[in-house]
Structure formats: structure tokens, C-alpha cells
Amino acid sequence: MKLGSDHEVEMVDGEELAQLKRDFTGYTFGLVRLNPGHWIFPSDFMKFADKLYNFKFKANDVLIMTYMKCGTTWMQEMVWTMRNNSNLDHAATDDAINSRVPFLECDMFLGSTAVPPPDPESSLCKEFAQLCPGKNPEDGFFLQMADAIPEPRTIKTHLPLSLFPPELLDTVKIVYVARDPGDVAVSYYHHAMLFKSAGYVGSFESFISNFMDDNLLYGPYWLHVKEAWEKRNHPNLHFVFYEDLKADIMGELKKLDTFLGTNVNPHQINKIRDFTRFEKMQERGNVFTQTGEPDPFTIPMIANQHGGFFRKGKSGGWRERMNDNQVKLMEEWTTQRFTSNGITFNSPRLE
Template identity: 45%
Template sequence: MTYPKCGTTWTQEVVWTMRNNPNLDHPKAGAPISARSPFIDSDMLMEMGKEKSKGLMFELLKDAVPDADPNEGIALQLTAHTPDPRTIKTHLPFSLMTPDLLDTAKVIYVARNPKDVVLSFLHHCRLIKTIGYVGSLDQYVDYFVNDLLIYGPYWEHLREAWPQRDHPNMHFLFYEDMKADPKAEMKKLDRFLGTNLTEEQLEKIAHYTSFEEMKKHEKEALQGKNMDTFLDQEVLKKDGGFYRKGQAGSWKDRLTDTDQSKIDIWTKENSLTLGISFKYSI
């Protein structure tokens, strides 16, 4: 669970691998991540629940449920038929999930410096054809700090999660910590998930889920061979794909002083009430 572009897909792959593929020999490890770990919001985002949608997700669902009705929600049905142990992805805040979520499931929440979030989200909205954002970076920053983007407001999303960080079924993870020392963070995840992995397994998973390794298999892991049909090829060639840079602090080279100031003021106004701070924030 997290606001978009905070490292959700990376964490999703890490967690699925730790729980289902600790020895890196699972026969379905090469399948798209959405098949192995359903993204329950995708019916809403991609209108996949419509009968006319016969894309990759629908084919995945038909493999799992031959008589499935796409009008009942492709991602939701795929989730219901995913074998245990299930790893489910969502960008929805706690207020839009079942009230007893933390009493019935383990939740991993990923947070990231908002300056990096806005740049990653901007790239995503330019790259995905169905979104097709064509405005400027300055305009996008304004949308972000004025809480006009989908899944926002960003701080309200955090405000619902941060106070619950000490719940025994809640694990709060910072993207910057995962980048700085992935193996150390995976050890924390190992304890939280109860996967009891060995040092060797953790070492191999850290390498397997590194940005460089995941980038090599981007197409297959995200949307299979059909991925290019979803992406703006000009943006892809100029600025990179879904896995763009995988860095912490890259905003320093992209945001103008004006945009940095806007986000700094907005961050201070909101973070003080939460008592939360981000690395590389100012």
C-alpha cells in the first residue's frame, strides 16, 4: 500500500519473491507482476472490467478462471483466485479499504520523498498512453501541491498510515532506506513477514530485485510483450521506461528553485503535524 510512484512495484516484487520464490526457481517468476501479485485498483484505472477489454489482464484471468465475467472486475477476480500466500497491491488509502484490514492482513506501506514522487509521477503520466499528460513540469508541481492528482492528497494518504506504523500487522518502509541498504530492509521485511530466509537467500533476492536486474526484464515483468502498446514511444526513448532511474534525490537535478520552494513550503506545513521527515527533503 502506498501513494503512486513511491516504490510500490519494486516492493511488490521484493515481497512476492521473498514469500513465493526465495530460491529463485518458481516456474511463474517470469510472468507479469500483475498476474503474480494483483493490483486491485487496475479495474478502475484501466477500465479492465469492461467486456470489450481483451488485453493481457483478461487473458491472465481466463487462464485462472475460464468462465470469468470481465464485467465483474478482472483484477478483483484475479485477486480472489490467486493462491496463497497472496501479495496484493493497492494505492488506495486506509479510508477506502476494509476497516478491519490491519486485523486480517499484514500491510506494508511505502513512503518516499515528495520531490522524487512528483518527478516519477510526472514521467509515469507522460509515458502511459491512456494518461497522456502533455503539460509542463511547473504545472504538474502545482497540481501536486494543490492536491489535484489521482489518489491525492499526498499528505492525507500518509496521515492515515503513519499513526498506525506501530501496529503489529503494519510495516512502514521508506524508499530511501531501501535504496541505501536493500538487504538490511529485507531483513526487517523477513522478520515482519515471518519468511525466515537465510543470508544467502536474502543476498540473492537483493541482487535479483535490484534496479539493474529488474530493468533487464521490464517488459515481461510489467505487461509482457504487449507493453509497448501502452507506452508513448517518444517519451520512452527520451526519458526512459517504467523503471526510469530508481534513484533517491534525483530531484536536485530536475526541479527549479521555484518548484523546490513550493514543495518545501507544502512539506513543512504538512509534515510538522505528522512528525514525519524524509531524507534529502531540503
């Protein structure tokens, strides 16, 4: 089968699928691989693949594009606040970030039987009913939300550039965030344990191996970044390193303001910096639901033991978590996959 993006689809099966399902208890769905690229997705991606490829972006849209665990939610909040809420007085300030900035392809994860159907009384479902009256959520809950939110629209995706039309950058502005692969791998490991749609119960060693072997959902990370890096000089692409955000947030916010054309003043940019601090976002914690509502997508026991969605947000911490051999392998892999393509990460070596 061939998609609108010209990718060939093959089912992941046999021992490879069996091993992944042993480690990921939330993988109650099948898995597909798209080539070229070796991209791996839940089989329900196929329900939405061409709709995603043909999504009607508007000239004043901003698309936040990242691989998993690269500071996506942080960037969502920064961009939405700069574009819609520079005085922090917007009526939707306390709404869940993924209702203000919809996660474009999130519907492909709702096919896992580990994830309960959304509660009709939840704020997210009420938001859908308001924005998409008469629409069927099964046709794409988040996809239809993304289409219906008021302008100026800010939308999030973890899909790579190659799964969108080649002319995408001529239509929409994209903010792309990349992060040190070691930190991505460790953060993704905790994310996979936390979320019901993954339910990871395998070893840390196995997870890191799968990451470097391009066998995780949304993989391969190096190719995801490489595709955006090659377009970094396009006027509609703003390429950001997570490490630079951590090292000089004010400088990066000013660059972002210039790219977005939001023209925030010094007082506003200071307020935005404070509002989007990791600790403040951790306190609010409202990614999919209103503050205080139960989160239907995560496992409470894991959140209590290992931290919730906002866990640490550090740079360079992966060297503390991995053993010496894993650090050596990750550094060699990073050199081969990133440094050789001119991509370097200024991640500190923590003492």
C-alpha cells in the same frame, strides 16, 4: 451518493474538469472526488468502489499499499520473491509482476478510450482465463485476478487506508512504502506522460502545482501517508521509507523478512537482493506483460524519449529537476504537510 466507506461522492466538473482534460489527454472518462479526504479517481472507480471496500482478504494475505511512484513495483517483487521464490526457481518467476501481484483497483483505468482492450492472446489475458474460468473480465479483470491467485496472496493497491474497512489491519498484513514528496512528484510527472490512461501533455510547472494542490489522481499524497503513519505501531503494518531501502537494502530486507515471517537464510536474502536490484528489474521490464510482449498501457515514443516504467529510481533527484523557486515551495509544503506530523525523509541532497 455515499459509499460503503462512508465517503460522499461528487463529480469533478466545470473549468476544473476542463483544465485537467486539456492537460491529461487520456482522461476520456469523468472524474469523481471523495470526501472526506479530497480523493480523486476516474469515474469508473464507482463501478468497483464497494467491491474493493468489501474485498475478502485472508489472514495470510500481504497487501502492499503505497501512493503512486513510491517504489511499489520494487516492493511487490521483494515481497513476492521472499514469500514464494526465495530460491529463484518458481515457475512464475518470469511472469509479469502484475499477474503475480495483482493491482487491485486497476480496472478503473480501463474505461479510458486511450487504452485498447486487452489482447486475448496476451499472457495477462491467458492468465485471467486460467485463474477465472467462465468469469467476465468486465466485472473486474484485476479485481477477480486478485481474488483467484493462489495462496499465499500478495496484492497491490494505491488506495489509502480510509477506503478500506477500519478492521483491515486486524485481518491482513500491510507493507506501506513512503517516499520523499519531491521525488514522488517528479516520478509521477514522467509516469503521467508515459501511461495512455493519463497521456499528460501539460507543463512540468502545472503538474507540480497540481500535486501540491491535491488535484492529481490518488491525491492528496500527504494524507495518504499520514493515515498509514498514524497506524505505524500496529503489529500488522510495516512502514518503510523508500530512502531507507536505497541506503541499506540488506537491513531493510531483514526487517521485511521478520515482519513477513519468511525466515529466509543469508544465501537466499543475498539472491533476493541481487534479483530485485533496480537495474535487474529495469532489464526484465515485465510489469503487465511477459518480457518481449508489447505493453498495451504505455506510449512507446515517451518510453524511448524519457525512459520507460523503470526510469531512474534515484533519491533526491527532484532538486536537480526543479528550479530554485519550485524547490523552495516543495520544501515549505513538505514541512507543512509532513514534518509537522513527525514524518521526515532522509533524501540526500545531490551535488
